[in-house]
Amino acid sequence: MSSPTSPPPIRRPRSTRATRARILDAALRELGRRPDSSLGDIAVAAGVARRTVYTHFAGRAALVEGLAEDAAEAIRRAIAEAGTPVGGPASALAHFVLTLWPVGDRYRTLTALAPQDLGPGRTSGLLAPARETAAGILAEGQRRASSTPSSRPARSAAPSRAICWHSSAPSPPAPGPTTARASPSPP
Incomplete structure (x- = not known):
């Protein structure tokens, strides 16, 4: 219990590792829902500022590489x-x-x-x-x-x-509006 004269609790900055993990979790969710999600969308989903995402990842390619x-x-x-x-x-x-x-x-x-x-x-x-x-x-x-x-x-x-x-085979392209998914036959 705090008394009226005790200082307010010190708010510690969030751990860098925990913030990075939150960004990556949000990226998995957002990119799973919408693969063209922007880093701004991912920042909002992670509950961080866009500049925080850029502090951890230089861009989309770096974010996907992090994943x-x-x-x-x-x-x-x-x-x-x-x-x-x-x-x-x-x-x-x-x-x-x-x-x-x-x-x-x-x-x-x-x-x-x-x-x-x-x-x-x-x-x-x-x-x-x-x-x-x-x-x-x-x-x-x-x-x-x-x-x-x-x-x-x-x-x-x-x-x-x-x-x-x-x-060992390369992944087929993701199905799109004009792409039908076909499974290749093994040799």
């Missing part, structure tokens, strides 16, 4: 948290997908922004740890299946080839 860096870090953390699964490759793959799913859900906005704002090389680099982990799990499944006398390697290899192909 990409956060997504890459979230992917690395999820893979580390997944650890070494107990059980066979099927359990490992299920565990991996369930661990990574929340990251993909949180950063799904980047799927639409990545081709235009990040480019295919940067996008591929961001996803490399997840792709390599999945490929390792699938390779282990193939190795185990091929060492089993009753296995059918030709059938078990097809899904893993398709997944590896899909994860």
Whole structure:
């Protein structure tokens, strides 16, 4: 309880890290709703002045890159948290997908922004740890299946080839008013 003679509580400035996180959270929401949102729109959604956004990010490209860096870090953390699964490759793959799913859900906005704002090389680099982990799990499944006398390697290899192909293929353009979405066929 404060007395009439005690000074008012000191208001501390918000943490730079917390402000940056609020801006990035607002950017995910706003860009998810409207990909052409301006930095001013994002500032309003974050509850900060536009100049504060520019203090953290030089422009839209830097903001999207900030989102990409956060997504890459979230992917690395999820893979580390997944650890070494107990059980066979099927359990490992299920565990991996369930661990990574929340990251993909949180950063799904980047799927639409990545081709235009990040480019295919940067996008591929961001996803490399997840792709390599999945490929390792699938390779282990193939190795185990091929060492089993009753296995059918030709059938078990097809899904893993398709997944590896899909994860390394560039993202198709986002569907627009004149663009129909078509899924490419794996080799």
